[in-house]
Amino acid sequence: MIKIKISKTLEAKIRKGYPWVFKYQLQSDVVDKSSGGLAVLYDHKNRFLAIGLWDPDSDLCFRVFNLFEPIDIDTQFFLKRFQQALLLRKGLKEQGTTGYRVLNGENDGFPGLILDRYDKTWVLKVYAKSWFLYLERMLEVIKTEKNVEQIVLRLARNTKDSSSNFFDGKVLYGPDPIVPVQFYENGLKFHVDVVSGQKTGFFLDQRENRLQIKEISSGLSVLNVFSYTGGFSIYAISGGCRSLVEIDSNSFALKSSLQNLELNFPGEGNFEYLQIEGDAFQKLHELKLQNSQFDLVILDPPAFARKKKHRPQALEAYSRLAEIGVQLVAPGGRLFSASCSAHISAEEFYKAVNYGVESANKRLKEITKTRHASDHPVKFAELEYLKSITGWVKA
Numbered sequence: 536m537i538k539i540k541i542s543k544t545l546e547a548k549i550r551k552g553y554p555w556v557f558k559y560q561l562q563s564d565v566v567d568k569s570s571g572g573l574a575v576l577y578d579h580k581n582r583f584l585a586i587g588l589w590d591p592d593s594d595l596c597f598r599v600f601n602l603f604e605p606i607d608i609d610t611q612f613f614l615k616r617f618q619q620a621l622l623l624r625k626g627l628k629e630q631g632t633t634g635y636r637v638l639n640g641e642n643d644g645f646p647g648l649i650l651d652r653y654d655k656t657w658v659l660k661v662y663a664k665s666w667f668l669y670l671e672r673m674l675e676v677i678k679t680e681k682n683v684e685q686i687v688l689r690l691a692r693n694t695k696d697s698s699s700n701f702f703d704g705k706v707l708y709g710p711d712p713i714v715p716v717q718f719y720e721n722g723l724k725f726h727v728d729v730v731s732g733q734k735t736g737f738f739l740d741q742r743e744n745r746l747q748i749k750e751i752s753s754g755l756s757v758l759n760v761f762s763y764t765g766g767f768s769i770y771a772i773s774g775g776c777r778s779l780v781e782i783d784s785n786s787f788a789l790k791s792s793l794q795n796l797e798l799n800f801p802g803e804g805n806f807e808y809l810q811i812e813g814d815a816f817q818k819l820h821e822l823k824l825q826n827s828q829f830d831l832v833i834l835d836p837p838a839f840a841r842k843k844k845h846r847p848q849a850l851e852a853y854s855r856l857a858e859i860g861v862q863l864v865a866p867g868g869r870l871f872s873a874s875c876s877a878h879i880s881a882e883e884f885y886k887a888v889n890y891g892v893e894s895a896n897k898r899l900k901e902i903t904k905t906r907h908a909s910d911h912p913v914k915f916a917e918l919e920y921l922k923s924i925t926g927w928v929k930a
């Protein structure tokens with residue numbers, strides 16, 4: 536097996552649970568660079584420190600599976616961790632939720648792997664090519680659960696490889712092609728495109744925030760910016776909002792949102808509903824010129840900082856968005872603003888939002904600040920990405 540060594544400083548960090556080694560941090564020459572799979576990390580006294588996934592092609596070349604103790608990475612190993620993860624999500628079904636994250640990567644002991652469940656369709660998303668070697672074992676493990684009709688593979692950008700048998704959207708188990716997939720979230724119905732939708736098809740991480748929106752929506756006019764397939768919209772309507780406007784640049788997402796509307800409220804038309812397709816910043820500006828006002832403005836954009844070097848522009852964009860968004864909030868109204876950029880800390884994000892709000896000569900009186908939903912546990916600061924703030928907008 537590949538043997539790797541690192542600095543004492545990184546060793547200390549790994550001992551405390553940090554899960555990664557990047558290529559530039561390797562201190563030993565790795566003899567067999569061609570074989571992906573497993574590697575063992577040794578400490579400065581040449582003793583076993585960790586076993587983990589080895590990805591020689593990737594900058595992030597080692598991901599810890601197990602610390603301090605050598606262990607077989609076999610079906611039993613995966614099964615035990617899978618069962619622990621399921622236990623953590625046990626209460627969700629009783630809450631009317633059949634779509635949720637089952638394995639949240641490193642946080643559930645599956646570094647570089649996500650497993651999302653949409654009722655009977657389970658979607659594995661891999662972020663490291665070395666996982667290809669363990670997919671068979673993962674299928675065995677997942678199939679120990681009762682409700683598994685299909686297992687679909689999704690690939691992160693860095694794992695796409697035209698020479699591989701694995702491609703994005705491949706059906707690993709069950710009927711192919713995939714029939715339309717539906718699931719419940721807090722008793723509301725959604726359809727999801729698990730093959731070409733973003734992430735694994737749905738933003739499951741916002742479930743608890745969406746519930747919060749439902750609870751405050753009664754009688755409100757709502758603007759849902761970056762609406763995607765209508766997650767927040769359906770909750771706002773089910774909470775009794777008076778009117779709803781969605782903005783998104785993706786026409787497929789908007790169509791999909793309409794389908795979700797029809798799925799939950801067939802033929803009901805007792806609220807105003809409008810979709811606007813285009814760039815959010817531009818469309819918000821146009822709404823402002825028309826003096827449009829809303830009781831609740833929801834801002835849930837894509838990650839503005841995908842890389843560390845994008846942080847300054849991202850912070851500026853969060854501010855600009857809050858600045859224009861807040862100007863569309865009617866007197867006595869509220870703003871919800873979220874960020875899913877891992878490279879922006881919660882504190883930096885809240886600061887950027889407040890800066891934007893103040894630039895519009897308004898104040899945000901905080902109601903809640905939230906982080907990850909319960910099926911997205913976070914054990915490492917580096918993996919904490921979601922943060923949101925809801926506040927009353929004051930003049």
Ligand code: SAH
Pocket residue numbers: 737738741761762763764765766767782783784785788813814815816835836837
């Ligand atoms: N709030 C959604 C998730 C948002 S994902 C939910 O709860 O499901 C981000 C969305 O922003 C995507 O649908 C994408 O199409 C859209 N988007 C990205 N850039 C945009 C832009 N400049 N203007 C408008 N929409 C944009």
